[in-house]
Amino acid sequence: DQQVKQNSPSLSVQEGRIxxxxxxxxxxxxxxxxxxxKYPAEGPTFLISISSIKDKNEDGRFTVFLNKSAKHLSLxxxxxxxxxxxxxxxxxxxxxxxxxGAGTRLTVKP
Amino acid sequence: KAGVTQTPRYLIKTRGQQVTLSxxxxxxxxxxxxxxxxxGQGLQFLFEYFSETQxxxxxxxxxFSGRQFSNSRSEMNVSTLELGDSALYLCASSPRDSYTDxxxxGPGTRLTVL
Numbered sequence: 207d208q209q210v211k212q213n214s215p216s217l218s219v220q221e222g223r224i225x226x227x228x229x230x231x232x233x234x235x236x237x238x239x240x241x242x243x244k245y246p247a248e249g250p251t252f253l254i255s256i257s258s259i260k261d262k263n264e265d266g267r268f269t270v271f272l273n274k275s276a277k278h279l280s281l282x283x284x285x286x287x288x289x290x291x292x293x294x295x296x297x298x299x300x301x302x303x304x305x306x307g308a309g310t311r312l313t314v315k316p
Numbered sequence: 317k318a319g320v321t322q323t324p325r326y327l328i329k330t331r332g333q334q335v336t337l338s339x340x341x342x343x344x345x346x347x348x349x350x351x352x353x354x355x356g357q358g359l360q361f362l363f364e365y366f367s368e369t370q371x372x373x374x375x376x377x378x379x380f381s382g383r384q385f386s387n388s389r390s391e392m393n394v395s396t397l398e399l400g401d402s403a404l405y406l407c408a409s410s411p412r413d414s415y416t417d418x419x420x421x422g423p424g425t426r427l428t429v430l
Binding site for chain 2: 208210212246247250251255294297305306307
C-alpha cells in the first residue's frame, strides 16, 4: 500500500539546468510534506518542507510546490549543481502517520 | 552536537539467526524511530519509541521488536532472520515527536541475510 509514490526512479540533468522531482500521494489526511536528500553511506537529511496551507515554499535554490487537488508535490532545484547528485525522498505526514516515497536518484552532469 | 550514530554499520547473518542493532540519538532527543529501506520500497516505518515506551508501530511482523533505554538509546531486534530482511535499517531521532518535529537520521546499518 504505497500511499506516497515517486514514479521516476532516476533523473539526469545538466549542471545549471532545472531539476524537477515529483511525488504523488493518495491519502487526503496528509497535511505536511517534506523532502529529504540522501548521499551514499549517509542517512537522509532534511531539505525542505511545506504545510498544506501553502502551495509554495522556497529556500535558496530549492522550491517545493504543492497541488492539493491533484495530491501532487514537486521539488525544483535551480540551478542544479553536481553536488546535488543524491537520492531524494519525499515524505508525507498526517493523522499521526508518516510515509516516505521510494526515492528518485538525481544525477547532475557537469 | 554529535549526530545520530548507529552500530554496527554493516552486518552479515544467515537465515534463522537473530540480530540486534543499536542507535544513539542526538543528545537531548527523546524520540527514536526505526525504518527499513529496500530498493523500490523506500523507507518503511518500523516503530517509534519515546521515554522508553513504544508509541507507534508500522506494519511489520512480530519478529521485529525494539526497546528504548532511559538514556534514549534504542535497540532493534530481528529474530528468525529471512532473506527478505536484507536491507538498510535507519534510525532517526527528534526532540519529542517524529510527527511534529524534524527527524535527524543516522547513517544506517546495512544488514545482509545469506
